Amino acid sequence: xxxxxxxxxxxxxxxxxxxxxxxxxxxxxxxxxxxxxxxxxxxxxxxxxxxxxxxxxxxxxxxxxxxxxxxxxxxxxxxxxxxxxxxxxxxxxxxxxxxxxxxxxxxxxxxxxxxxxxxxxxxxxxxxxxxxxxxxxxxxxxxxxxxxxxxxxxxxxxxxxxxxxxxxxxxxxxxxxxxxxxxxxxxxxxxxxxxxxxxxxxxxxxxxxxxxxxxxxxxxxxxxxxxxxxxxxxxxxxxxxxxxxxxxxxxxxxxxxxxxxxxxxxxxxxxxxxxxxxxxxxxxxxxxxxxxxxxxxxxxxxxxxxxxxxxxxxxxxx
Numbered sequence: 001x002x003x004x005x006x007x008x009x010x011x012x013x014x015x016x017x018x019x020x021x022x023x024x025x026x027x028x029x030x031x032x033x034x035x036x037x038x039x040x041x042x043x044x045x046x047x048x049x050x051x052x053x054x055x056x057x058x059x060x061x062x063x064x065x066x067x068x069x070x071x072x073x074x075x076x077x078x079x080x081x082x083x084x085x086x087x088x089x090x091x092x093x094x095x096x097x098x099x100x101x102x103x104x105x106x107x108x109x110x111x112x113x114x115x116x117x118x119x120x121x122x123x124x125x126x127x128x129x130x131x132x133x134x135x136x137x138x139x140x141x142x143x144x145x146x147x148x149x150x151x152x153x154x155x156x157x158x159x160x161x162x163x164x165x166x167x168x169x170x171x172x173x174x175x176x177x178x179x180x181x182x183x184x185x186x187x188x189x190x191x192x193x194x195x196x197x198x199x200x201x202x203x204x205x206x207x208x209x210x211x212x213x214x215x216x217x218x219x220x221x222x223x224x225x226x227x228x229x230x231x232x233x234x235x236x237x238x239x240x241x242x243x244x245x246x247x248x249x250x251x252x253x254x255x256x257x258x259x260x261x262x263x264x265x266x267x268x269x270x271x272x273x274x275x276x277x278x279x280x281x282x283x284x285x286x287x288x289x290x291x292x293x294x295x296x297x298x299x300x301x302x303x304x305x306x307x308x309x310x311x312x313x314x315x316x317x318x
Contacts, residue, residue: 010034011312012041012054021250022098024306024313025179029097030054031309032302037066047091055098062094067102068109069298076109077102080139087155088140100157100178105139106299107176107245107279108158110292112137117292122160122172124286125279126272134162135169142225149228151191154221156242168238172272173226175219177246177253178303186214187221195228202227202270207263216260219244223260223271230270241270248275249306276304 065074111118
């Protein structure tokens with residue numbers, strides 16, 4: 001039974017089945033809820049579940065936007081939910097602090113609402129000479145019709161369209177991972193083969209038989225969607241890439257990236273590995289005002305700076 005005494009400061013139950021990294025990240029989110037937000041834990045991870053976990057918010061707190069770093073980010077998330085398009089699940093977005101979905105909004109929603117800010121921050125990551133102006137930032141995006149691309153449900157968590165310095169259009173599709181593992185299934189559709197074998201394919205011929213391996217199948221499909229958008233016969237884009245935004249402490253994800261890179265041509269620029277510490281570290285010097293700096297500081301504390309909860313982690317685990 002859940003102990004309701006001193007529930008606000010209680011870090012809450014954890015999950016015994018976590019990997020070491022997942023356990024550390026769940027604990028940090030539990031710490032953030034209790035110590036920074038000052039809120040009791042909720043139940044989950046699904047809406048119908050009744051088990052308490054330290055990383056879950058109560059539905060009432062989730063509905064008030066407490067899973068988001070600023071009111072503006074919550075407004076963006078609420079509008080996106082009202083659209084009812086894509087695979088955004090309300091309970092996970094609003095109440096699960098460990099999910100990469102709210103992390104994606106906490107990271108990219110401010111860019112979706114301010115094209116000039118998005119231009120500054122994108123240029124800080126991929127180079128000022130490459131980016132003239134960001135045209136649009138979308139959360140949870142896939143091109144239509146599906147049948148002309150991968151013909152499946154693959155989508156980007158975030159999508160940035162921009163104008164290059166030479167005036168041509170380009171894009172960055174983004175996959176975000178906090179602590180979740182990549183989907184374990186090995187999927188392959190006939191539509192995939194069209195994009196794997198194109199003239200500008202980034203894939204090594206000798207590695208093509210390994211592309212749909214379950215270890216990196218989801219990453220491959222995300223990358224392949226970027227290739228399909230870039231190489232489509234009616235594509236408006238001169239270039240495009242997939243960026244994987246991941247936590248630098250996630251050794252499993254890092255190993256997946258290393259294995260996947262071995263299947264790509266040397267010098268390929270269509271796949272970008274972007275750990276959170278490097279991304280936020282590039283954005284902080286480019287922040288134009290105090291509000292942006294405060295948002296990035298809050299993001300760093302919530303997701304990157306695990307040292308903030310280290311003392312309590314050590315007390316609990318010895």
